[in-house]
Amino acid sequence: MKELLSWEEWAELDATGLAELIREKEVTPQEAARQAAKGIEALNPEISAVIEVFDDVVEDPLLDGMNPDGVFAGVPFLMKDLGPTIKGRLQEMGSLLMQGNRAEKDSFLTTKIRDAGLNIMGRTTTPELGLCSSAENPDLYVTRNPWNLNYTTCGSSAGSAASVAAGIVPIAHATDGGGSIRIPAGVNGNIGLKPSRGIFSLAPNGSDLMSVVSSQGAQTRTIRDMAAFVDHTRGGAPGEFMPFWHPDESYTELIKKDPGKLRIAVSHEWGNYQATPEIVAELKKTAKFLEELGHDVEWTIPDIDFHAAYKAQTEAYIMNFSQTISEILEGKDLETPPAELVEPMCIRVWEEGRHATYGERAKMQALFNQLSRSTAAYFEKWDIILTPTMALPTPLVGTTEYLTISDNPSVYDWFHNLWSIFSYTSIANICGIPGISLPVAQLPNGLPFGMHALAKQGNDGLLLQLGAQLERALDGKWNHGRKPDIHVTKIQSMQKQ
Template sequence: MSPRVHAFTTDDVLGDLDAVGLAAAIAAGDVSPREAADAALARVDRVAPALNPIAVDDRDRALKRAVDAPWSPTSAFAGVPSYIKNNTAFAGIPTRHGSPATPARAALENEPFTDQFCATGVNVLGATTLPAFGLTATTEFADDEPTRNPWNPEYSSGASSGGSAVLVAAGAVPIAHANDGGGSIRIPAAACGLVGLKPTRGRLVTSEQGKGMPVDLIANGVVTRSVRDTAHFLAAAERYRPTTALPFMGLVEGPARRRLRIGLIDTPITGNALDADTATALNEAVELLTDLGHDVVPVPMPVDKAFIGHFTHYWSLLAFAIQRNGRKMFGTAFDPTLLDPFTRGLAGQFLRGVWRTPRAVAALANSKKRYHRAFRGGIDLICSPTLAHTTPKIGYLDPAGDFEEIFDRLVRYVSFTPLNNAAGGPAISLPLGQSGEGLPIGIHFSADHGDERTLLELAYELEAAEPFARIQD
């Protein structure tokens, strides 16, 4: 087994602190924002050569900001070092979307979600890696070194928020931006042993990419090492921009007393069986839930197998839109000849089935109602694995590999997360299991629209009952 790669140490101001803990130390005057940024960058420099999680290093501006910015003591994470995913515009950083086809031109201004993210008080040190346009479930590239899993660098870090997950799991920063169009918060959280919550559609500011979609699949969020960091982020984001379209959430600070009725889905929508380690992790999670007094009952998948075809066709439509309209989307310097083989393969797949588009869009839009109906009859949450099998090795999902083979592998691997994107429902991945190779396994919980509170309350309870494995142990 390859050694774990992390930067945790007791010799700097970050220690083992999560974002809430570090923010408290900064607010108390025990740590300055500059000291926190210096320590984080030193940690990044220790792990980045082996793991490749950084798309853009923006340390000079971040260090100046650490000293000069008027850090508000009322901000949830005032002065806490963090990173933004490199598909989200941050003024002064080129938004490359993981692809050399995009222009290397710095964004002139933040997009709206970036302002919401920064309003929590984080100090953005740079941008993190993602695979080309976030279209696959591993942060690997046809033209560059992959972003590697800190638990074992021979393995995938997941995607598309792979760089963010790696930095948080390796201890470089306690919290980082992620977004999710088919599992891209939850998949790397599962692969890297983190908490990854995809909020309800509309809970946070809509991404620029999602605005033009017939069905907006994308939700912004964060990856963290503790449930409370995720809860504090959502509460702070809600204070910045409350939404009247969903129930007010507020700050969730611990578990609830009420016992839940939790539906169990243990078979992927593809019909394939779970691998042995994932099945064991799911069974152990069910035992833990039962021991805590929750009622776990089998339930059917809210959608049928036809959902696979509808979602994958829409997925291919997004790649075709990038190939055909990239100059409008990313600027006139966009070069479609530099698209990676996987993106080109997806675009070609769309053209072969273009006639399916109206039906696919209608089916995905209708999935919201079918998802909502799954929570009738007293079901509070739905539990499943986050992924259908354990984290694969680097190369298994190679974007330069045979398209048909890689596409089939992706569909089999990512068979639980996409429904929440189409339907817009919230879901969280928690690191409750571990494979025989010592890699994290995520367990996935879904809730009805607007019910992030129940997800977080249960997450607090599970974290206390079965503390998440730590990479530094």
């Protein structure tokens, strides 16, 4: 099949632009899905980002209930293999133990995504249960960074990030329990928004009360796509435990206006962790750029108990993931995780957390409350907290110290090591505040690197406004206008090699 659009034309289109072509009948949803499938066929052997293409939905985009009149009008979309379920489709959660698992029903967010006109045509890679930093289990797949195949995509929204960065699709689903939207966005050169608690529903199997650190979202290449995605997929299902945020003005309209002069607090020394000199240099460049745009910028460390923050996040992960694993084992009538099917650190996390008491969880929740109050108080003075997205450079593929295939015997030491690189993102999950990674920086080795902005709860629109202001100032050229080594625009040259 010959591509309807050249790959250069395809790569220039964001989801909003492609939807406009579909509405003008220059491209059909089927043609768009077929072209995305061709991109997967050409690039996936290199980056290993997509687990499965739904061939039946490629040929018939209306098959599963996609709304062609939605804002995205049939734009192809990939779903992370974790989180929202798709009726009748496999969801294997990056785990050998879950191979062959099929969902019995659609999640509420799945229906919202389809109603927005996104054609869910495949699923993307994730580490086992989304616990670690990269989708690297050689028994399943090793997802690689399209900018340089020697490096990881990070995670846990690994395959979605790589697919968007490589130009296969303009938008893909992602989830974030401690940075899993923002971190891979940062190292793959995408935009990644972790929304406020009370934006996207986790129904029917979860809620913001039950899964307090987890958020849904997307990876995109433009701010307007992110704004439209939030506008058209947000909202609670019947029976939610808490109210959901609804802005007075749509984000699609809000981002057309620059924010007022913002008070921006810049920092990177958080508790025992700090960024490397090359990352600090990029943070300084971003801070100076924001100052030139008219904002008040000051280097000041947030008045937050970081020791308590990392302790709370560690305890939350141990308790939540051990409970998840216990529920899977119960459903499979197993007493313990089979060592040949579950990765070593996941087993250790289960062992550490399976006997946690209500009192221990209550202490964790008290820490969450304390941190949420102190962080909110800090935002009474500041509009934005600016940090790097990570404290250390992107790891090479096979850096097992951050993976759940690690042989580290200590769960707590393993998490301590995680926070040394992913130092700045988990506070948003603890406090339910929004955070965004924007692709404005670059490491000395040429890899893209994100800068990370936080705002108070419910102020997602302000982060998108700031992102849109930066995007306009850069004339739309995120990543300095560069493209990855593995990219749809290079398919023909790659095929000739």
